[in-house]
Amino acid sequence: MKVAAIQMVSAVAREANLASAHALLAQAAAAGAELAVLPEYFCMMGARDTDKLALRETAGAGVVQDFLADAAREFDLWIVGGTLPVETDDTDHVFNSSIAWAPDGSRVARYDKIHLFFFDNGREQFDERRVIAPGHEPVTFDLPSRDGHRWRIGMSVCYDLRFPALYRGLARQGAELLLVPSAFTHTTGSAHWEVLLRARAIENLAWVVAPAQGGTHENGRRTWGQTAVVDPWGTVVAQQASGEGVVLHDLDAAAVAQARTRLPVLSHDVL
Secondary structure (H helix, E strand, O other): OEEEEEEEOOEEEEEEEEHHHHHHHHHHOOOOOEEEEEOOOOOOOOOOHHHHHHOOOOOOOOOHHHHHHHHHHHOOEEEOOOOEEEOOOOOOOOOEEEEEEEOOOOOEEEOOOOOOOOOEEOEEEEEEOOOOOOOOOOEEEEOOOOOOOOOEEEEOOHHHHOOOOHHHHHHHOOEEEOOOEEEEEHHHHHHHHHHHHHHHHHHHOOOEOOOOEOOOOOOOHHHHHHHHEEEEOOOOOEOOOOEEEEEEOOOOOOOOOOOHHHHHHHHHHOO
């Protein structure tokens, strides 16, 4: 199955970001991708954290969700829409939700980011808890690819990457492909991004597809980029350093089965 991990440098205005995403999804479809995954916050990188509140959508309806459903139909693609703000019962908070769409435009899965980013090194400060409510449930969905294989796909978002128990749980549910749409800061990404991606692939003998934000944004934030595809043995097989682009790779389901047969760590995990 050919996948497209899409890297963006999202701006403040939602419509500009949707236009960029549309062009990149078109590029992915033209290259033969079956699954395209957008980065975290692909639809907006606000001037302030609270900008997310103004663009919140009701689950199942909204400008961004309609865009994703329409794009899935237009390009005959499975699309995972990075993340978008979805309303909660609390008007001061939203979920940071990753939603998957089938080529017929139907919604097949929604994952609300569980682990919320906090970082303070004295120069940079981030605290997602100010406006984001945490999700509570791991999520997988099945994707029947054109070659006849039925992929079990595990969903996650950005800061989740630092919590291996989530990914082991997804692997125990049969996940062969782990998605990590992200917006890592330049500081934390330069230190930890690649080693964390490789670790999650190695621990679970699964493919990892990690589309990222990558560049200096209109709001002044600098993200690390390095959108990557990692194979089940932990090798980075495709990558883009920075700027907008589409990272393509053909995933081989047999590579997962082979790795898990040779090194059956999932069956050896007794804790």
